[in-house]
Amino acid sequence: MEGRAVIVPQSLAATAMAPIEGADPRAVVVAGLALCAVAAALLRRTVRPIARSAGRAVRDRLGPHLPPWLRRRARQSANRLDAGAARSALVTAVAAGIGWAAAGTLGLTAPVTAAISAVLSVQLSSHASLREGAQRLIGMLAGIALTVVVWRLFGLSLVSIAVIAGCGLAVGRLLRLGDGAVAVPATSLGILVVGGTVTETFVGQRVEATGLGIVVGVILSPLVGGMTLQERARHVLEHLSHEIAGLLAVLGAGARDGYDRAQAEQWLARSRELSEDLDDAVEAVRDLVQQARWSLTTSVSQVAPLRETLHALEHGVHQVNSVARSMFDAAARPDAAAVPEQIGQVLDVAAEAFAAHAALVADPGADAAADAGHLDHLVERLRETRRRTMRTVRSEVDDTGVLVLTGSIITDVDRMAGSLERSAPALAIGVATVPKPEPVIPAVSEVLPVVREIWERRRVKTRLRAEHRRRPRLTTPGRAPRR
Numbered sequence: 001m002e003g004r005a006v007i008v009p010q011s012l013a014a015t016a017m018a019p020i021e022g023a024d025p026r027a028v029v030v031a032g033l034a035l036c037a038v039a040a041a042l043l044r045r046t047v048r049p050i051a052r053s054a055g056r057a058v059r060d061r062l063g064p065h066l067p068p069w070l071r072r073r074a075r076q077s078a079n080r081l082d083a084g085a086a087r088s089a090l091v092t093a094v095a096a097g098i099g100w101a102a103a104g105t106l107g108l109t110a111p112v113t114a115a116i117s118a119v120l121s122v123q124l125s126s127h128a129s130l131r132e133g134a135q136r137l138i139g140m141l142a143g144i145a146l147t148v149v150v151w152r153l154f155g156l157s158l159v160s161i162a163v164i165a166g167c168g169l170a171v172g173r174l175l176r177l178g179d180g181a182v183a184v185p186a187t188s189l190g191i192l193v194v195g196g197t198v199t200e201t202f203v204g205q206r207v208e209a210t211g212l213g214i215v216v217g218v219i220l221s222p223l224v225g226g227m228t229l230q231e232r233a234r235h236v237l238e239h240l241s242h243e244i245a246g247l248l249a250v251l252g253a254g255a256r257d258g259y260d261r262a263q264a265e266q267w268l269a270r271s272r273e274l275s276e277d278l279d280d281a282v283e284a285v286r287d288l289v290q291q292a293r294w295s296l297t298t299s300v301s302q303v304a305p306l307r308e309t310l311h312a313l314e315h316g317v318h319q320v321n322s323v324a325r326s327m328f329d330a331a332a333r334p335d336a337a338a339v340p341e342q343i344g345q346v347l348d349v350a351a352e353a354f355a356a357h358a359a360l361v362a363d364p365g366a367d368a369a370a371d372a373g374h375l376d377h378l379v380e381r382l383r384e385t386r387r388r389t390m391r392t393v394r395s396e397v398d399d400t401g402v403l404v405l406t407g408s409i410i411t412d413v414d415r416m417a418g419s420l421e422r423s424a425p426a427l428a429i430g431v432a433t434v435p436k437p438e439p440v441i442p443a444v445s446e447v448l449p450v451v452r453e454i455w456e457r458r459r460v461k462t463r464l465r466a467e468h469r470r471r472p473r474l475t476t477p478g479r480a481p482r483r
Contacts, residue, residue, distance in 0.1 A: 029102045037219045044222050088224050092122050095220045099213045113209035121217020122224060129221040133214030140210060142171050229291050233284040233306050238362035240277045240313050244320050245354035247271060248347050251323060256344025264328040271324035274317045285310045309361055312419040319412045326408055337401030342389045346413050349385045353378040353420055379421045386410055
């Protein structure tokens with residue numbers, strides 16, 4: 001049965017690779033993976049935008065001419081379809097097939113290992129795929145080493161199983177493999193199932209197949225998310241700022257036109273749901289920071305502004321939650337002070353400021369000076385509206401409770417303005433959720449100017465040295481020139 005299980009994958013791989021019979025298998029695999037990398041880059045950067053634009057053009061042209069029931073059915077199908085899940089399933093299936101075919105081409109006895117490794121290596125980005133794959137590969141090697149040591153000391157017994165399970169997890173923790181620490185005991189126990197057939201060839205082929213699957217996952221992972229880590233970070237930060245702006249606009253309309261307890265409950269629940277969007281933003285920026293620490297294409301200077309933006313929006317989430325809580329308390333208790341309608345103007349301007357901030361974050365190619373100037377104008381307008389509203393409330397209202405409530409909301413709005421213009425003293429305190437990026441490997445954008453400068457200096461030195469050689473040398477009368 002074992003021989004048959006090995007012969008079937010090899011026969012399938014031989015059939016698939018029949019046109020390239022006679023070529024070096026490693027050269028064929030390298031060329032195939034390079035072709036996959038080029039195809040993935042073209043799909044993500046060229047084909048996907050063109051296909052999206054063509055789809056929108058077809059929908060806009062044919063939509064008005066379709067019957068209403070068909071348009072309604074198509075809209076319902078589009079809402080139910082999870083594009084991310086479908087894209088992830090398709091990419092994972094392709095990765096498994098490529099891993100299997102590549103392992104079969106190399107003549108590995110267990111191409112299914114490469115397919116499994118490729119499936120597990122498919123992540124939202126190439127950096128995440130490489131990190132997870134490296135942890136899994138290190139865990140497998142540690143598990144193999146642990147199995148060899150325990151087998152020689154205790155043999156196959158109850159003691160060896162217990163030692164492998166306990167020590168395997170401990171070794172994984174010591175190696176800082178994170179969730180991949182469980183791969184150490186899992187690999188060790190899996191090798192025990194194979195028994196005496198564990199040889200150097202067996203181990204080498206398993207390691208080679210796992211590494212091959214990791215490479216396939218790294219190549220295809222950019223197709224899963226549909227965007228780079230930097231694009232994803234900008235998208236989630238823009239979404240978070242837009243959600244804050246929308247909630248502030250609703251709160252402003254409620255303060256201006258009046259609201260009841262049911263509406264205040266909905267607003268408070270919505271403000272607390274912003275923490276989920278904040279968690280997504282923290283995760284996206286953390287992934288980008290980790291990539292920038294080792295990436296050759298993403299510079300640390302590109303990550304720092306997004307990290308600061310996350311810090312400002314984190315404060316904004318807390319402040320809008322405080323405003324929603326204050327308005328809820330005003331409606332929940334009959335004897336509580338009412339929110340003055342003048343607060344609505346302040347919250348409306350704050351909503352406009354966060355909406356402008358969202359537009360500034362979403363478009364990396366926008367005119368930074370013009371957009372930042374527009375945001376600064378809105379922040380200054382927010383401060384002026386806050387001062388004018390506070391004077392109006394003090395002159396028209398004698399209720400101490402209303403003044404205290406107004407002062408509380410105005411303080412939160414003032415902190416929002418400080419967060420948007422990055423002048424709040426609290427922003428100087430570091431963010432514990434996202435580590436500061438360390439420029440371990442400089443990005444290409446940072447290396448190229450230095451390389452260019454060094455090259456220009458060498459060219460100048462070479463030219464000066466050549467000109468110096470061509471100059472006629474002065475000789476003393478009666479003496480022959482030096483040779």
